[in-house]
Amino acid sequence: MGLNRTGIDQFQLRLPSGLRDRIKAAADASGRSMNSEIVRLLEDAFGDVGYDETLERYSVELQHLFRGAETTSVEKRLSDIEAKLDQMLAEKGKK
Secondary structure (H helix, E strand, O other): OEEOOOOOEEOOOOOOOOHHHHHHHHHHHHOOOHHHHHHHHHHHHHOOOOHHHHHHHHHHHHHHHOOOOOHHHHHHHHHHHHHHHHHHHHHHHHO
16 A cells, blocks of 8 residues: 555555445446546445545545536536535535
């Protein structure tokens, strides 16, 4: 395991046969990269990281997002990000 130049943890993952294709299909359907889809699934399973860490991840995601992505994919991902930020702000306001 190691950190890349943005300081994000990286590690190699071995997947059972057929799982990569299922992740790819889910990512395509949601307009996300496979990495973003895996992170979203893990966050759903284990709970979100802190507010600042989530904003940092979305910042990195946006940097990748505007590098030649299709308009519909961009709109879907921006909508997902906006909904997530709204949810986080609402939860933060309850504390």
